[in-house]
Amino acid sequence: MVDSFPTVPLRRRRSRGPLRLGLTLLSALVWMSGYLPLSARDFAQQEWIVISGGPALRFFEHGKADSHDKYWGNFIRAAVARLEQLELQAQGKPGITLTWLVYRPAYASRGREEKLDILSNIVSQANALKIPLLWFDTTEQLINYLNGGHDRKVMPIGGFDYFGHSNRACLMFDYSNGFDNMSKECLHEKDLRQIERKAFLRQAAVKSWGCHSGEDFAQWWKRRFGVPMVGAVGRTDYATASLPYLSKGAKWTQ
Amino acid sequence: MDAIASISSKLSPAASLACCLFLLVCVHICARGEELAPQEGAPLPAASANGAPAAAAGEAVAPVQPALAPPQEAPEPLTPPPGIQVEEFIGHRSVDKDGSGWGWVRRANESWSAAKWVVFEETPGGIVAPWRLLNRKRTADNDIEYRLRGYLAPFSAYDPHTDEFLAVFVPERVEPIGPAAAPPEHPGAPPHRVRVRDSTSPVNVEDPNIQAPSALR
Numbered sequence: 001m002v003d004s005f006p007t008v009p010l011r012r013r014r015s016r017g018p019l020r021l022g023l024t025l026l027s028a029l030v031w032m033s034g035y036l037p038l039s040a041r042d043f044a045q046q047e048w049i050v051i052s053g054g055p056a057l058r059f060f061e062h063g064k065a066d067s068h069d070k071y072w073g074n075f076i077r078a079a080v081a082r083l084e085q086l087e088l089q090a091q092g093k094p095g096i097t098l099t100w101l102v103y104r105p106a107y108a109s110r111g112r113e114e115k116l117d118i119l120s121n122i123v124s125q126a127n128a129l130k131i132p133l134l135w136f137d138t139t140e141q142l143i144n145y146l147n148g149g150h151d152r153k154v155m156p157i158g159g160f161d162y163f164g165h166s167n168r169a170c171l172m173f174d175y176s177n178g179f180d181n182m183s184k185e186c187l188h189e190k191d192l193r194q195i196e197r198k199a200f201l202r203q204a205a206v207k208s209w210g211c212h213s214g215e216d217f218a219q220w221w222k223r224r225f226g227v228p229m230v231g232a233v234g235r236t237d238y239a240t241a242s243l244p245y246l247s248k249g250a251k252w253t254q
Numbered sequence: 255m256d257a258i259a260s261i262s263s264k265l266s267p268a269a270s271l272a273c274c275l276f277l278l279v280c281v282h283i284c285a286r287g288e289e290l291a292p293q294e295g296a297p298l299p300a301a302s303a304n305g306a307p308a309a310a311a312g313e314a315v316a317p318v319q320p321a322l323a324p325p326q327e328a329p330e331p332l333t334p335p336p337g338i339q340v341e342e343f344i345g346h347r348s349v350d351k352d353g354s355g356w357g358w359v360r361r362a363n364e365s366w367s368a369a370k371w372v373v374f375e376e377t378p379g380g381i382v383a384p385w386r387l388l389n390r391k392r393t394a395d396n397d398i399e400y401r402l403r404g405y406l407a408p409f410s411a412y413d414p415h416t417d418e419f420l421a422v423f424v425p426e427r428v429e430p431i432g433p434a435a436a437p438p439e440h441p442g443a444p445p446h447r448v449r450v451r452d453s454t455s456p457v458n459v460e461d462p463n464i465q466a467p468s469a470l471r
Contacts, residue, residue: 060376183414
């Protein structure tokens with residue numbers, strides 16, 4: 001009897017184990033199938049942000065072996081291509097707000113240098129896309145917008161794309177524009193703490209299309225927000241009229 | 255010569271002739287070399303910086319002075335932010351091969367120990383770094399001292415090559431003094447890879463202050 005006692009529950013446990021496991025899996029699947037639409041409804045209230053940093057001045061870059069931004073519109077053209085993609089993705093999801101943030105001073109100064117009305121050109125492109133365009137003049141304004149441009153409890157950031165100059169530690173909105181080889185307005189990895197942790201959805205799609213962001217900045221981003229950032233290990237090239245591509249030997253990482 | 259004669263006596267006539275020819279060629283080359291080589295101890299003529307004829311032999315040759323950039327003045331007086339004054343400074347240009355800093359700057363009444371490593375704010379069409387007015391090489395005015403008027407900006411500039419934030423000098427007037435030895439306290443650019451302390455400036459979440467273009471308002 002004593003010996004037989006444990007065998008019964010053991011047998012019963014063995015026989016019910018798979019059943020329980022199956023029920024658990026089934027309930028999990030049911031829960032997930034119910035959860036996803038709910039999440040999708042939640043995600044309907046979200047903002048997808050595309051940021052364009054500014055070009056360098058030819059005054060500073062002319063004659064350099066590695067001369068940057070011969071064309072002023074690299075980061076505009078690429079951002080427009082990305083916005084067109086996002087518009088397609090957002091079709092049928094009425095709650096999604098697309099926003100384009102552009103660092104104005106760099107385009108204003110480049111426009112003065114080239115005697116072009118670049119700002120109007122950018123506004124025209126935003127109007128053609130029917131996407132709200134917001135200028136920012138300082139990093140602080142950008143951070144303020146990320147934190148409080150919308151009520152982030154209601155409309156968190158679900159997408160974030162950055163086009164502009166960057167290195168492994170920093171997104172630079174005005175490289176070689178106010179200062180030769182340098183930047184005045186930039187988002188350093190150490191400044192990420194100024195952005196609210198909950199400004200981003202956990203499932204947010206975040207990507208820096210600038211050079212070297214995947215080498216360090218993306219790790220700081222993940223630590224700060226718990227959201228991975230796709231970034232390049234190596235350089236990216238804006239020579240095409242569309243989204244930038246990886247230079248030779250570079251790769252995307254997150 | 256005895257040795258040569260003894261050797262030639264042991265060789266065949268053809269080999270002796272070849273040896274003689276070889277010796278003649280060697281002696282000729284040595285004689286030409288003595289004619290072309292400068293006399294030992296005589297200094298080479300110094301080339302002047304601007305390509306002018308060198309000083310005649312026997313004249314005292316003054317040390318070559320590097321070319322100095324012309325003085326510059328901003329088209330309009332600066333209007334610094336509240337609480338900051340335009341002051342007189344002394345600047346020592348020091349080339350940084352790794353970064354983009356310009357040099358050391360101290361107030362005219364301070365010592366070099368109080369100097370700051372700065373970035374020089376340039377304005378296209380206005381005041382630019384003096385080296386641009388020379389031969390467009392960054393090293394053109396290394397170790398030149400300048401009398402400066404301007405102010406230290408309340409913001410910094412980020413150098414992506416060294417991952418550092420540097421102080422910014424905003425010039426109103428730039429006047430070269432001349433070449434000078436690097437200050438003993440600052441023999442060159444500061445060591446790099448020193449990150450600045452974290453920014454503690456507060457962020458105003460309530461007022462995003464981003465201007466929408468008028469077309470979209």
